[in-house]
Amino acid sequence: MALPEHGANPHTVYEKLNMKQPTHVMDFSENVNPAGPPKEVANEWPQLMEKLSVYPDPQGEPFLSAVGKFHLIDTDCLFAGNGAAELLTFVAERYRGKRAIVVHPTFSEYEATLSAKNVEVIRVLSEEKLGFQFPVEQIMEEMGTSDVLYLCTPNNPTGMMPNEIDLLKIIQYGVEVSCEIVLDEAFIDFVDESLSFIPKLTEYPHVIVVRSMTKMYAVPGIRLGYVAANKTVISEMKTLAPHWNVNGIAAHIGAICLQEDEYRQQAIEHSNREREKLSGFLLEKGCEVTASVTNFLSFTVGAHRDSKKLYVDLLRKGIVLRHSENFLGMDGRWFRIGMKNEPEMTVLKEVLAEWFEEN
Ligand SMILES: Cc1ncc(COP(=O)(O)O)c(C=O)c1O
Known part of the structure; x- marks a missing residue:
């Protein structure tokens, strides 16, 4: 079955x-916020309707600038997409024909998008008998011969975060052995924004962070997410996406949501x-x-x-x-x-x- x-x-x-x-x-x-989308989205609905008859901003504005303001980072380091799922497809393209580590059990889209790009996937297991803790030593053993490590922080389906010291150890080792790190922070909004790796990206340019608007703001239907990374990664990603890849209504809803402290x-x-x-x-x-x-x-x-x-x-x-x-x-x-x-x-x-x- x-x-x-x-x-x-x-x-x-x-x-x-x-x-x-x-x-x-x-x-x-499903695990989106049970509160439903912020009330302000419904209040703005009549104005949002007007966006139907115009082409959206090709960079995903006003969403992109709202994200920049939210994380205090330059919009050149951000790329908006149709949900984290689409963005993971673009990220996978970066590793075409290379070698990636995926730590299981985890979100199935990492392997699905990587396999579609002929990436060799190395599976490392967070073991049930060890309470599904991230297997730091095993991950590091594989990093020396891999191009990228995917980590879901916090992890779907366990909901667990690696501790900050372990995560930093892994990320610093990535610099030593030239292994990039993709952090999927789709659920970090429910934990503590201060745990996001985004503010540290200038220090660690080999890290790519994927974020989803779906979960916290209960908007899976509009498809909206973003990637934060160094400017070169972002410029490359832009060449992969179709023009106007984020629809105008989603871009406005995203900007509204980010104001909802x-x-x-x-x-x-x-x-x-x-x-x-x-x-x-x-x-x-x-x-x-x-x-x-x-x-x-x-x-x-x-x-x-x-x-x-x-x-x-x-x-x-x-x-x-x-x-x-x-x-x-x-x-x-x-x-x-x-x-x-x-x-x-x-x-x-x-x-x-x-x-x-x-x-
Ligand atoms: C860990 C994780 N990352 C990304 C996604 C995709 O999110 P989005 O709705 O933004 O495409 C999901 C969806 O369930 C998820 O569980």
């Missing part, structure tokens, strides 16, 4: 399993609160839980319980978890849960409690 590879679009899971989708579905497999703070607080509550609940029920710092976590019910049964039983009740069949090293035994609003989290815990009673 090959289940769909990504979270969200729950109907694809029901179709694949030949199950009837209940009328009301709660999709915990209070919205961001509330999202961080909500994510921390709900993750800690859920984590406590799952541990109490005898599950193992990843040491996530972001707006999702992964858990396993343990060898004495049937994880496939849990997945299907919950689907029948309209609760969709993110399976881990395509996450190397988790092999279907783990599930990822994205934090939702409080009433939905309560329903999830009630349904899980019932299942744990019976299983």
Whole structure:
């Protein structure tokens, strides 16, 4: 049974399993901010409509300048794209025919985009028995013979961050052995902006940071993200993208979102609160839980319980978890849960409690 590879679009899971989708579905497999897009986006909607009839700015303005202001960096070091997913495709082009390290379990698009460019992918595993900690020594062993290391910080699906000292050690070693580092910070907004590597890019020009607007601002539909890197990398990336690659409405929505300090703070607080509550609940029920710092976590019910049964039983009740069949090293035994609003989290815990009673 090959289940769909990504979270969200729950109907694809029901179709694949030949199950009837209940009328009301709660999709915990996706992990965007449950607050929905900032209110200001709706307020600006009539003005945004006017952007439909004009060509967008080719550089993605006013978004690009808003990003520059947000991170206090030059717009020459930034490139906007149709979501981090598109940007990962452009980044992969840089390593065509070369050798890349991917640390699993992680987001499937790294290997998908690299393989499409004939990159030799070296897999390093964060081991379950070691709590999915980033395997620093093993990563460094491979770096000497590789062109690039991909790291997801915090990592999807574990939600874990390498500690700052380890990350810096890896990055400094990259200078020594000429191994570039791609950091995917798609979920860092939920942790702490001060942990972003973007301010250190001038010191470490071999690092490329990929960011997504999708998760924090709950705007997966508009497709918006950016890359921060040294000017040469950015100029090369510009040659790969089609003209007007960011649509005008997305560029304006992105600029609005970046002004939302209070919205961001509330999202961080909500994510921390709900993750800690859920984590406590799952541990109490005898599950193992990843040491996530972001707006999702992964858990396993343990060898004495049937994880496939849990997945299907919950689907029948309209609760969709993110399976881990395509996450190397988790092999279907783990599930990822994205934090939702409080009433939905309560329903999830009630349904899980019932299942744990019976299983
Ligand atoms: C770790 C990670 N990076 C990047 C992306 C892609 O994000 P976007 O919606 O900006 O394309 C995802 C989407 O799920 C993700 O999980």
